[in-house]
Amino acid sequence: MTTLSESVWILGDQLSPTHPGLAPNRRVVLIESLARLNQRPYHRHKLVLIISAMRHYAAELRAAGYDVDLRVAPDFLSGLRDHVNTFGVQHLYCLAAAEYATRQFQHRLTAELGIPVTILPNTLFLVERFPPPRSPALMEPFYRMMRRQTGLLIEPDGQPTGGVWNFDRENRRRYDGRPVPPPLRFPPDTITRQTIADLAVACPHAIGSVEEFDLPVTRAQALTALDDFITHRLPDFGPFEDAMSAEHELLFHSRLSPLLNIGLLDPLETAQAAVNAYERGHAPLSSVEGFVRQIIGWREYIYYRYWELMPDLLQANAWQAERPLPAWYWTGQTRMRCLHCVIQRVLQNGYCHHIERLMVLCNFAMLAGVQPQAVNDWFLECYVDAYEWVVTPNVIGMGLNADGGRTATKPYIASAAYIDKMSDYCKGCFYDRKARVGPRACPFNTLYWNFLINHEERLRANPRLGPAVLGLSRLSAAEREAIAAQAEEVLERIEQL
Ligand SMILES: Cc1cc2nc3c(=O)[nH]c(=O)nc-3n(C[C@H](O)[C@H](O)[C@H](O)COP(=O)(O)OP(=O)(O)OC[C@H]3O[C@@H](n4cnc5c(N)ncnc54)[C@H](O)[C@@H]3O)c2cc1C
Ligand code: SF4
Structure with missing residues (x-):
């Protein structure tokens, strides 16, 4: 055993080759915390990515001459205590965590461990x-x-x-059918295959399957x-x-x-x-x-x-939306073709691109008045790239405008006209993209116009939404009533849409 008295604790989302805490006179500690891995039922692709990348990172640091302690522990604190006691660590360094709760935890570490703990600024962000x-x-x-x-x-x-x-x-532009070069696939190597096997036991409640796992796991x-x-x-x-x-x-x-x-x-x-x-x-x-x-x-x-809006951001609900998340967000079983396709691919691979996150998934949740924290939880659990620092401002702030407009200056809401303009989802959908009332009316249309009607005054005050709200003046009283009645009915049978 070498006589290093300093260690740097590197988190699973800080696997940078130029991590500012790395130094020749410091041991490296990486902890696979079972409590953190099971904090939520995360997507398996995400769990495999982080743990496999940590194991590869540890191997690369060892090859570069670092003394690395990669350990599995019930939680971060017990892992760090064992590390400090085993190696007689006198001073611990870490890089400020990107997520609020972990950074609070880092601030308690000096007291918890009884040694000086230095928290370096997180320069992984520009x-x-x-x-x-x-x-x-x-x-x-x-x-x-x-x-x-x-x-x-x-x-x-x-x-x-x-x-x-x-x-x-x-x-x-709308997609015009030109060839799309597929992304490179990185088939699992021995370390990743072992990670997959270990996590099957360690995280039995994770979601999704790992059969398609093909992400890069090394620098x-x-x-x-x-x-x-x-x-x-x-x-x-x-x-x-x-x-x-x-x-x-x-x-x-x-x-x-x-x-x-x-x-x-x-x-x-x-x-x-x-x-x-x-x-x-x-x-x-x-x-x-x-x-x-x-x-x-x-x-x-x-x-x-x-970091400006935490911790209040977690509870923000500026539109007082209280509806539970429809159960089909967990299965994709809905006749709305856009939501069906997007949810299926998220459950499969933990990925869909930005506009689908914003203008399909969040748009529907906002128009239907789904509780922001339920939507936030769904995004945190389903995506391979999900971390609270990026999910919560995007979902509660940008997607649902629940932070009172502090992240984005307008609510991102739209009817089927936008989805039809930007996609091929509406072709072949059970619902009629042009109708806002009637048995086959697209629920996005009904709920969009109902949202404008219900919040007319508030939306009119937002200059960025002017043209959308102006459209309301073309609706007769009878049309407004019909939309409101259909919206009530749509929301009543939301689980069957
Ligand atoms: C409701 C909602 C939830 C989101 N959840 C996540 C999430 O969990 N994790 C995540 O990394 N991003 C999230 N985003 C941002 C963005 O959708 C994803 O970063 C992007 O879709 C990832 O795919 P890509 O790498 O192919 O992105 P590209 O379209 O290729 O974009 C390039 C890069 O830009 C960055 N980026 C673009 N927009 C954003 C943004 N709004 N916030 C942060 N980074 C951005 C990403 O790093 C992305 O890799 C979310 C956005 C919304 C609206
Ligand atoms: S018609 Fe409506 S529900 Fe169907 S794909 Fe288009 S926007 Fe989605």
């Missing part, structure tokens, strides 16, 4: 590498600040490359996946960013969030890789700017918002 934004910042000024701070797509005179800050208008594989995206899908990323397809789960999205969220990829190198592709003429500016916006804009903004 917003922690630069001076903080002036609070409260909205997404657009936040994004421009991040562009200036990172220098990505910024000209020497300080102006944005291409003369404008965003290309959203070019980036709203080298993560870089290969990044390169695959940049080479094959980035050029079409922008125009089809908002498109949805029954056939193609991924379209031109990156599927990099699971890797970014556990530290296998760094946000700056990921965005830089896209900018490099633009500079060598491989991808158009509209796609590259769109992708850079997601990474250094939305992702960082969401993390920043989480």
